[in-house]
Amino acid sequence: MLLEPAFxxxxxxxxxxxxxxxxxxxxGERRSTKRGTSVxxxxxxxxxxxxxxxxxxxxxxARLERPYVKLFEEEExxxxxVLLDGSGSMDWGDGEGETRGQGEGETRRQGNKExxxxxxxxxxxxAALGVIALNGGDRLTITALSHSPSAIPHPQFAxxxxxxxxxxxxxxxxxxxxxxxxxxxxxxxxxxxxxxxxLLLLLSDLFSPGGYLDGLTALAARGHEIAILHLLSPDxxxxxxxxxxxLLDVETGEPQEVSIDGSLRxxxxxxxxxxxxxxxxxxxxxxARYIPLITDTPLEQAVLMELxxxxxxx
Amino acid sequence: MPAFLNPAALALAALSIPIILLYxxxxxxQDVPVSSTLLWQRLLRDRQANAPWQRLRSNLxxxxxxxxxxxxxxxxxxxxxxxxxxxxxxxxxxxxxxxSMQASDVAPSRFDAARRAARDVLSGLGAxxxxxxxxxxxxxxxxxxxxxxxxxxxxxxxxxxxxxxxANWEAxxxxxxAAASGESAQIVLLTDGAIPSRLPALPGQVRLVQFGRxxxxxGIVALAxxxxxxxxxxxxxxxxxxxxxxxxxxxxxxDGALFDVRTLTIPAQGSANITLDDLxxxxxxxxxxxDADDPLPLDxxxxxxxxxxxxxxxxxxxxxxxxxxxxxxxxxGVELNRLAPGQPLPADPYDLIVFDGAPAELPAGNVWxxxxxxxxxxxxxxxxxxxxxVQDPLLRYVDWSSVHILxxxxxxxxxxxxxxxxxxxxxxxxxxxxxxxxLAVLTFDLHDSDLPLQIAFPILVANLTGWLLPPxxxxxxxxxxxxxxxxxxxxxxxxxxxxxxxGQPFTLPVGENIPVFAETNRLGVYQITQIDADxxxxxxxxxxxxxxxxxxxDIAPRESVWIGQTEVRTTPPERAGQLExxxxxxxAALGVLAGEWWxxxxxxxxxxxxxxxxT
Numbered sequence: 001m002l003l004e005p006a007f008x009x010x011x012x013x014x015x016x017x018x019x020x021x022x023x024x025x026x027x028g029e030r031r032s033t034k035r036g037t038s039v040x041x042x043x044x045x046x047x048x049x050x051x052x053x054x055x056x057x058x059x060x061x062a063r064l065e066r067p068y069v070k071l072f073e074e075e076e077x078x079x080x081x082v083l084l085d086g087s088g089s090m091d092w093g094d095g096e097g098e099t100r101g102q103g104e105g106e107t108r109r110q111g112n113k114e115x116x117x118x119x120x121x122x123x124x125x126x127a128a129l130g131v132i133a134l135n136g137g138d139r140l141t142i143t144a145l146s147h148s149p150s151a152i153p154h155p156q157f158a159x160x161x162x163x164x165x166x167x168x169x170x171x172x173x174x175x176x177x178x179x180x181x182x183x184x185x186x187x188x189x190x191x192x193x194x195x196x197x198x199l200l201l202l203l204s205d206l207f208s209p210g211g212y213l214d215g216l217t218a219l220a221a222r223g224h225e226i227a228i229l230h231l232l233s234p235d236x237x238x239x240x241x242x243x244x245x246x247l248l249d250v251e252t253g254e255p256q257e258v259s260i261d262g263s264l265r266x267x268x269x270x271x272x273x274x275x276x277x278x279x280x281x282x283x284x285x286x287x288a289r290y291i292p293l294i295t296d297t298p299l300e301q302a303v304l305m306e307l308x309x310x311x312x313x314x
Numbered sequence: 315m316p317a318f319l320n321p322a323a324l325a326l327a328a329l330s331i332p333i334i335l336l337y338x339x340x341x342x343x344q345d346v347p348v349s350s351t352l353l354w355q356r357l358l359r360d361r362q363a364n365a366p367w368q369r370l371r372s373n374l375x376x377x378x379x380x381x382x383x384x385x386x387x388x389x390x391x392x393x394x395x396x397x398x399x400x401x402x403x404x405x406x407x408x409x410x411x412x413x414s415m416q417a418s419d420v421a422p423s424r425f426d427a428a429r430r431a432a433r434d435v436l437s438g439l440g441a442x443x444x445x446x447x448x449x450x451x452x453x454x455x456x457x458x459x460x461x462x463x464x465x466x467x468x469x470x471x472x473x474x475x476x477x478x479x480x481a482n483w484e485a486x487x488x489x490x491x492a493a494a495s496g497e498s499a500q501i502v503l504l505t506d507g508a509i510p511s512r513l514p515a516l517p518g519q520v521r522l523v524q525f526g527r528x529x530x531x532x533g534i535v536a537l538a539x540x541x542x543x544x545x546x547x548x549x550x551x552x553x554x555x556x557x558x559x560x561x562x563x564x565x566x567x568x569d570g571a572l573f574d575v576r577t578l579t580i581p582a583q584g585s586a587n588i589t590l591d592d593l594x595x596x597x598x599x600x601x602x603x604x605d606a607d608d609p610l611p612l613d614x615x616x617x618x619x620x621x622x623x624x625x626x627x628x629x630x631x632x633x634x635x636x637x638x639x640x641x642x643x644x645x646x647g648v649e650l651n652r653l654a655p656g657q658p659l660p661a662d663p664y665d666l667i668v669f670d671g672a673p674a675e676l677p678a679g680n681v682w683x684x685x686x687x688x689x690x691x692x693x694x695x696x697x698x699x700x701x702x703x704v705q706d707p708l709l710r711y712v713d714w715s716s717v718h719i720l721x722x723x724x725x726x727x728x729x730x731x732x733x734x735x736x737x738x739x740x741x742x743x744x745x746x747x748x749x750x751x752x753l754a755v756l757t758f759d760l761h762d763s764d765l766p767l768q769i770a771f772p773i774l775v776a777n778l779t780g781w782l783l784p785p786x787x788x789x790x791x792x793x794x795x796x797x798x799x800x801x802x803x804x805x806x807x808x809x810x811x812x813x814x815x816x817g818q819p820f821t822l823p824v825g826e827n828i829p830v831f832a833e834t835n836r837l838g839v840y841q842i843t844q845i846d847a848d849x850x851x852x853x854x855x856x857x858x859x860x861x862x863x864x865x866x867x868d869i870a871p872r873e874s875v876w877i878g879q880t881e882v883r884t885t886p887p888e889r890a891g892q893l894e895x896x897x898x899x900x901x902a903a904l905g906v907l908a909g910e911w912w913x914x915x916x917x918x919x920x921x922x923x924x925x926x927x928x929t
Contacts, residue, residue: 092349118349207350236349246343249351256351257343258358259373271357 002127002169007300011128014303015136017314018078018199020225030078030138040073077160079141079198080133081224082126083190086119086146086155087181088251089207093117093233093295116233116295119177122203125229125293127172128303129201132313134162141195142168144175145186145204154186180251183208187215197223201312205231206279209252216286226288227312230279233295239268316393316895323390330383337376378910382903389899396893403500404444404460406490406518407432409474410505411451412481413795414866417506417526419609424525425476428504431523435502436467440894446493447471450505452479452796452835454486460493478612478837479795480863483509487516487877494518503882507872508865515878524884526871530556532580532606533613533867537860538792539593539600539620541649546597546620548590552604554580555868563605564588568597578604599839599856613867617839619791619856626783627663631655632670637766638684641775642668648779666782670760680751680782685723685759692724694740697758701736708745708777709734712770719765722758745781752782791857798832799840799857807844807852815839815859834859 003011018030047056047067057070093116115121126142133140142157157171183204200219206212206228219226239260241247247256258264276292283290291310293302307313318324348354409432415425436445445467447457457470490501491514499518503509506526536551554560559581566574573593580586593600597620604614628642630652642650653659655671668682675688697719703709714735724740727733731746745754760766765774793799801810803824810829812820815838822829824844834840837859844852861867874883 089349205349207352209352233349236353239348241346241348244343245346247351247354248345248347250347250349252351254351255345256354256358258354264357268353268357271353275353275356 002124002173003131003299007128008131010300010304011131012135014132014308014313016078016080016129016133016138016199017311018225019311030076041070042073043071044068045071078133078136078138079196080129080138081190081195081198081200082129082133082140082142083187083200083202083204084122084126084142084144084175085181085183085202085204085206085208086144086175086177086179087183087208088178089118089205089249090122090231091117091119091177092205092250093121093235116235118205118231118233118295121293121295121299122231123172123175124299125203125231125302126201127169128299129313130168130172131165134159134165134168137161139196139198140164140168142172143190144177145181145183145190146177146179154190181208182210183212184210184215187212188218191215191218191222191224198225200224200226202226202228203231204228205236207251213282216282216288220286220288226283226286227310228279228283228288228290229307230276230290230292231295232292237272237294239265241265316395319392319394319894321391323387323392326387326390327384329387330380333376333379333383337373374913375910378906378913382906382910385899385903385906389896389903392894392896393899394894404494404498404518405435405439406446406493406499406501407435407448408486408490408501408503408505409447409449409457409471410481410503410508411449411455411474411476412508412866413476413478413612413861413863414506414508414610414869415476415525416478416612417529417531417609417869419527419529419869420525423476424506427525428523429471429474431504431525432471433468436464436471438893439464446490447474448486448489448493449474450481450483450486451477452482452794454482454489456489456493477795477835478859478861479835480861480866481505481508483513487513491516503875505875506869507875508868509872509875509877510865513877515880520877520880520882522875522882522884524871524873526869528870529609530554530558530560531608531610531613531867531869532556532560532562532604533610533861533864534602534604534616535585535613535862535864535867537600537602537616537618537862539597539618545595546593548588548593548600548602548618550588550590550602550616551585552578552580552588553585553864553867554582555870556582558582559584560606565601565603565605566590567601567603568594569599570601573600599858601839610867610869612837613861613863615837616860616862617837617858619839619858626665627651628666628668628779628783629653629660629664630668630670631657631659631673632668635670635760637760637771638668638670638775641766641772642779644772645776645779666779676753678751680753681748682754682756682778682782684756686757687723687725687755690723690725690757694722694724694737694757696738697722697742699735699737699742700739701733703732703734706732706734708781709774710777712774712777713768714770717763717765717768717770719758720762722762725755725757727755745778754778754782791855793834793857793859794863795837795859795861796832796835798830799834801829801831801842803829803844808847809845811843811845813841813843837861 044057044060045068047069051069055069056067060068130140130142137160139160140158144155146154155175157168159168183206216226241260244259247258249256280290289310289312291306291312293306297306303313409428411425415423415428417424420427432447439445442462444460444462445458446460447467447470449455449457457474458467461467493499494501494517501516501518501520503520503522505522505524507524532552532554534550534552536549538549539546540549548566550564552562552564559579561577561579564576564578565572566576574590576588578586578588600618602616606614608614626648628648628650630639630642630650632638632652633655639650639652642648659667659677663679666680666682667677668684670684672683672686672688676683699714699717702714719737719742722737722740722742727741727744728746731744733741733744735742741757743756745752765771801822803810807824809824810822812822812831814820814833815836820831820833822831839856839858842855842857846852874881
């Protein structure tokens with residue numbers, strides 16, 4: 001199971017926070033841009049021919065002798081998009097045995113019982129967010145971005161209503177990661193899909209050789225309200241490497257020769273910080289939220305505190 | 315460019331190849347999978363570390379090790395810088411400290427130039443070279459003996475000063491020969507060339523470094539006072555070493571007051587004299603000064619002192635005794651007057667009265683009586699000499715064995731008298747101290763003896779007058795620089811105070827030994843005051859120290875000197891010394907080694923063998 005029952009109970013009280021009201025498709029619990037039939041008063045407007053006479057406010061008419069129509073808020077559902085970066089680089093970090101047997105499994109496991117595998121963490125996070133969305137009656141779409149975006153359609157799960165929770169969890173548990181993801185292309189393709197604009201949560205390490213900015217721009221232009229949950233494992237923050245090494249990229253297999261010493265590690269830390277600053281700035285420019293998460297943070301803490309602080313859930 | 319004493323060691327630089335190879339082997343990088351090399355790529359792009367030498371360049375340890383190797387190889391190769399040096403090895407430096415080295419024709423002086431050259435020799439020395447430093451003055455002085463301690467040598471050199479005297483090259487050569495014996499030595503003469511010929515040959519190689527430029531110099535080589543008939547006379551001789559005749563004013567000062575100015579014309583390479591006749595009768599000190607502007611001012615001034623007891627006045631009361639007159643007249647510093655017996659003694663005091671023949675009564679003062687003392691009448695005919703006090707200093711060198719006496723007066727010596735020669739229980743010669751002076755009595759007439767014909771006679775006369783005449787004053791009134799001066803103290807003198815020309819006081823105790831004053835290195839007038847036990851000054855005498863050396867006054871440098879059978883010519887400092895720098899290189903290697911150790915432990919360069927995962 002990706003999520004523990006006790007945690008599921010805690011998720012009951014949460015809802016995904018969308019800051020911009022937008023039109024929905026079905027009756028729901030979200031304030032919509034449409035005026036409608038709920039009990040919450042929204043506005044007045046002049047009566048026009050054809051308006052339903054039942055909506056005329058007769059009290060105003062009696063006072064002003066002019067007909068005004070009373071408008072009410074409409075409450076509809078929210079489209080929640082969860083994009084999971086399923087590239088090979090996401091399947092990294094100590095934790096539940098993954099498919100990549102490169103002989104280094106013993107070094108990856110040594111000494112650390114915590115599960116910091118990014119892919120596992122991403123799926124558990126997606127599950128938590130999905131549960132929240134389903135509980136809130138929102139339209140949930142979970143997409144795993146992996147492999148070549150053009151050749152194979154991305155694995156996708158779409159559902160609405162809490163009755164689908166178990167199915168979603170099973171689907172996520174069986175989801176594999178691997179291959180190379182061109183984040184830019186995948187995101188652009190997703191923006192062009194024509195699905196309903198809504199809250200879009202991107203769970204990724206952003207380690208994409210092609211970059212992610214164009215995709216992000218396309219998604220923002222589509223009208224999505226974007227939050228990037230940037231997942232990094234602890235050994236990516238503090239690489240435990242030393243000496244003369246040939247680094248092999250698990251995603252691309254590309255080697256990189258490097259002699260690591262104290263000063264280079266310092267440089268790495270500075271470079272990482274500046275990279276995160278770059279991402280944060282890019283997100284701010286596109287009105288997206290940026291939430292860096294380290295996978296040794298307990299999931300409960302991540303959801304109940306970090307995401308709540310950032311206003312993704314409420 | 316440095317050269318190498320051991321260039322073969324440079325081949326050891328090939329050791330760097332295995333070091334680099336070991337590094338290359340060690341640099342087989344270990345494959346480590348990471349989630350993404352994206353950040354590392356950016357990082358290395360920042361560092362521009364894709365250059366082919368990146369693997370070695372980034373390795374500080376290798377660089378340090380190669381540096382250590384390079385330094386060690388270099389120090390093994392013993393690089394050196396050739397330095398201009400006059401000598402190396404076992405060096406004996408003879409530094410001329412004579413008066414002529416004070417000449418200022420080489421600024422600031424020849425001695426300073428020589429000292430600088432000596433310093434250059436020191437700095438050109440190798441680590442194992444030893445130096446013996448001898449200052450050649452009137453008494454050559456070994457300033458440093460076979461020392462390789464540069465600091466000590468420099469200090470000794472700084473303390474060396476030129477004297478006002480001549481250079482005693484013979485003594486200096488003896489010292490140098492002793493210092494140079496044993497191993498092959500280089501003897502360097504730092505001089506202006508006033509070296510006498512016929513010096514003994516020196517062991518080892520002799521080099522001459524010569525200072526000074528040919529120049530004209532005027533100098534006083536003699537100034538003396540003698541007692542003339544009409545009072546003291548002064549005599550001055552000056553020389554001119556220049557190539558042109560010189561006209562110079564000579565100032566004479568008598569006891570500090572300007573007395574006379576003469577103009578003296580001295581021919582080129584020649585000398586000229588002045589005689590002053592009309593000096594004051596009571597003259598004590600005479601100063602002569604050449605008004606010359608020449609490089610050596612030292613010899614332009616001279617002093618002469620007239621002894622207060624300039625000459626001893628001796629009165630001979632005699633009907634005529636050739637032997638006695640001759641013997642007394644031969645004595646130095648004795649002014650002999652003769653008086654016929656029976657005439658009244660003159661009023662002015664005499665230092666000694668010699669009676670040849672018995673006087674009516676003995677006057678006060680020092681008296682030498684030859685013949686019977688007053689009151690004696692008996693004649694002794696058994697005059698074979700029975701006892702001679704050979705241990706007595708008054709009889710030193712006097713041989714009585716062949717003396718024959720015809721007859722003598724039979725005399726009873728007074729109490730306390732020292733009987734020196736005795737015949738049949740009666741004295742032939744005795745001496746005694748009287749309240750008024752000293753008394754010596756020879757109890758026979760010289761004409762009744764063959765004593766005057768003996769060699770012993772003048773010696774006896776000299777001994778006796780030496781004892782009878784009141785001691786005091788100085789042995790000589792003129793001395794050479796550095797020469798010791800004997801002081802003859804009065805019997806009652808307790809100590810002698812000597813004041814040098816610079817005003818420095820010395821006090822010599824008067825004990826059993828004759829006081830000798832040796833601090834006569836500076837030219838000028840020295841004052842000697844004898845002081846008795848009650849601090850009363852007894853008498854004041856002067857003596858003067860003058861250069862008076864034509865060889866020193868002749869400051870023209872000589873291009874070559876003869877030492878033994880060899881002519882030694884001036885050596886320009888062309889010989890290559892070797893300044894080795896390997897100790898510095900080795901020290902640098904040690905420093906780099908320490909730096910490498912630090913880098914290995916502190917700089918995070920350790921354990922590159924295994925990739926360690928941090929927990």
